[in-house]
Amino acid sequence: MINFREELKRYDYSFFGICTAIFVIGILNLYSATHSHGVGPEQGIYKTQIMWFCLSWMVGIGVSFIQPKNFYRLAYPSYLVCLMLLIMVLVVGHSALGGQRWINVGGIKFQPSEIVKMSVVLVLARWYSKASPEQETGFKELIIPFLITFVPAIMVIIQPDLGTGMLTLLIFFMITFYRKLKWKTIIIIGMIGVVSATVMYNFGLREYQKKRIITFLDPEFDAKGSGYNAIQSKIAIGSGQFFGKGFRQSSQGALNYLPENHTDFIFAIFNEEHGFVGSVFLIALYLALFYRLLWLASNVNKMFDSIVVVGVLGIFFWHTLINMSMVSGLMPIVGIPLPLMSYGGSNLLTFGVCCGVVTSISNARNLF
DSSP states (O other): OOOOHHHHOOOHHHHHHHHHHHHHHHHHHHHHOOOOOSSSTTHHHHHHHHHHHHHHHHHHHHHTTSSHHHHHHHHHHHHHHHHHHHHHHHHHHHEEEEEEEEEEEEEEOOOOOHHHHHHHHHEEEHHTTTTTOOOBSSSSSHHHHHHHHHHHHHHHHHOHHHHHHHHHHHHHHHHHHHHHHHHHHHHHHHHHHHHHHHHIIIIIHHHHHHHHHHHHGGGGGGTTTHHHHHHHHHHHHHHTTTOOSSSTTTTTHHOOOOTTTTTTTHHHHHHHHHHHHHHHHHHHHHHHHHHHHHHHHHHHHSSHHHHHHHHHHHHHHHHHHHHHHHHTTTSOOOOOOOOOTTHHHHHHHHHHOOOOOOHHHHHHHOOO
8 A cells, every 4th residue: 555645755846846847838938839919720729738738747646656666567568568559650540740640549649659768768777777787788788779779769760750760769879878888889889870870861761851951051952941940940049139029929930930839949939039048047947857867867776767767868858959959950850849848748748757757766766
């Protein structure tokens, strides 16, 4: 039986607290982005986002009361379930925005590729925790964990969702480097990475994906086509200047110059309305979350728990870095949402589960 009084005494509220603060900023920004100076089809989505947030936090809080040892047991079963869901997406998935990425359940669209990231973290943590913490990992020891990650990643890329597929691989590399690598292994990985990137660009990418890379290097190459979003995003960020234009004063959003301003480009709208000062405050909240996760990873006793926390850090970190970089013109544009800011129920649910998992690990760290 769970003693809830004792559980609440040692409950770590920091992760849900920081993420809730980011979400509050995000929902206000989402409302502003979809209501600025006009009427549009997205005007009610902030209500849907609030409902998804409540559901996600209920699920996350429920997960936080599960003992970490059960995450170890559920690692492989959850991974197999996610693979089955990805197969379902490819066979009977719902198509929208040029990709087949969703499953329609009772009229609600759900994106399995989002929860795949957490299942991959659990499986990698279980696999890597078998070895001694002091043991360095060689190239041969990476083959199986890489295949564990590559199979769902390539299934996501086929949908096509290049951004989420590549992000899953980045999480693998973050966990792997944390697990300690031999220098020889690092060099081999670097060489393989260069060759793979060349092959992927020439044979694996679709024409519109290649154009995104070209327009990243030279946005004016196709200013009215593939480079349009990048140019308009930088205009929005620059026009915010130091203090921003103010709440609901985004001209880029109001005049619809910046498409998808409630999802991929939500950070550009936030910059335009709140400027440098607002952006620094938002980034500080993300940094506080990253610091808290790093602190937890170094203060748990079990290697499995530590790797899981690093994996969750990878999920939040890569989402944040890639999204902010792409809207600022520092990286090619890919469909990566900004955690707790961008509109989307599936990614909110994933972040809720992530918060629940790390809170559970934090709550249990002083039990033994």
